[in-house]
Amino acid sequence: MKLFSLAAIVILLLTALFSCSKDPVTNPERKIRYILYTNQDFSGDKDTIRFTLLMHNHTGKMFDSAIAPMTVENIPDFNHKIVIDRLIPNNDTSTFSVGFSYYIDNVGLAWSIDTCSAGVTYKEVRLDFK
Structure with a gap:
């Protein structure tokens, strides 16, 4: 009877040890890659344009960040595109909106x-950008 009790205690201890040492399951990191460029020639267009990166979930703004203002003629072509990687804040697993907004001085606001x-x-x- 003592042998059975000792074996049962050892099995319980080993089970508790291994079940408590497992790594918790985590969600993989989520990343958004923002890519900005133009395939058109805007040479001579000196209007200032201000781009903002956007990310919103059902509760509101998760992230927004402005890119330094530039003139429209300085928007890079595809070979020199602006690429910005951003991890999703708090690894939010919900569906959300992502994109760009931009404002051209004396013209107006638009978004994608x-x-x-x-x-x-x-x-x-x-x-x-077109």
Whole structure:
């Protein structure tokens, strides 16, 4: 009887030890890649343009960040595109909106928005400015 009790205690201790040492399951990191460029020639267009990167979930703004103002003629071509990688804050697993907004002085505001579905771990958001 003592042998059975000792074996049972050892099995319980080993089970507790191994079940408590498992790493918790974590969601993979989610990343958005923002890509900005133009395929058009805007030479001579001296208007200032201000781009902002956007990310919003159902509760509101998760992230926004402005790119330094530039003139329209200085928007890079595809071979010199601006690429910015951003991890999703708090590794949010929900569906959210991502994109760009831009404002041209004395012209107005516009935007390009896309959706990043729940569970997507990598998304490219491209703005080919026209």
